[in-house]
Amino acid sequence: MQISSRFTIAIHILTVIDTFQNDYKVTSDFLAGSINVNPVIIRRTMQSLKGAGLIEVKRGTGGMQISKPMNEITLLDIFNAVEPLEDGQLFHFHENPSTECPVGRNIHAGLDDKLFSIQVAMEDKMKSITLEDVVRDTQDFINKEK
Numbered sequence: 001m002q003i004s005s006r007f008t009i010a011i012h013i014l015t016v017i018d019t020f021q022n023d024y025k026v027t028s029d030f031l032a033g034s035i036n037v038n039p040v041i042i043r044r045t046m047q048s049l050k051g052a053g054l055i056e057v058k059r060g061t062g063g064m065q066i067s068k069p070m071n072e073i074t075l076l077d078i079f080n081a082v083e084p085l086e087d088g089q090l091f092h093f094h095e096n097p098s099t100e101c102p103v104g105r106n107i108h109a110g111l112d113d114k115l116f117s118i119q120v121a122m123e124d125k126m127k128s129i130t131l132e133d134v135v136r137d138t139q140d141f142i143n144k145e146k
Contacts, residue, residue: 003079003083004083006045006048006082006083007078007079007082007083009035009037009041009042009045009082010045010048010049010078010081010082011075011078011131011134012031012034012035013031013035013042013045013046013049013055014049014054014055014066014070014073014078014131014135015131015134015135015138016030016031016034016035017055017064017065017066018066018070018131018135019135019138019139019142021063021064021065025063026063026064027063027064028042028043028046031046045082046064048081048082049078049081049082051081052077052080052081053067053068054066054067054068054073054077054078054081055067066131069132070130070131070132070135071130071131071132072130073130073131073132074126074127074128074129074130074131075126075127075129075130075131075134076123076126076127078131079126089119090115090118090119090122091115091118091119093108093111093112093115
């Protein structure tokens with residue numbers, strides 16, 4: 001299992017917005033140049049971020065801004081905006097284990113609670129890291145380059 005790049009692209013978008021919003025008009029083309037992906041991918045990701053209330057996009061004049069304080073935006077908020085989980089479940093269990101097999105009959109009972117606890121641990125960790133943390137650490141690395 002691998003989480004798609006939409007999650008890290010979304011974090012990159014938000015970090016670029018904060019870093020450059022006072023110096024440049026941050027547009028999908030500007031973001032695509034930083035992230036090095038097609039502007040269509042940027043626009044789709046921006047739609048998800050906007051739908052989740054994490055960014056505001058200015059029509060006409062262009063540009064965007066982060067909608068709420070960065071210390072109130074967690075990695076879980078960003079993840080949920082761009083990686084909606086089917087039925088709220090991180091792990092998709094195969095549909096029809098055989099009831100003829102003793103393992104098939106009991107695999108859910110033996111595994112479901114473990115998968116759930118893994119998901120809860122991941123979500124708890126993601127809740128503990130804010131966009132402000134990521135931006136601060138990124139700025140520290142940028143400053144070290146100078």
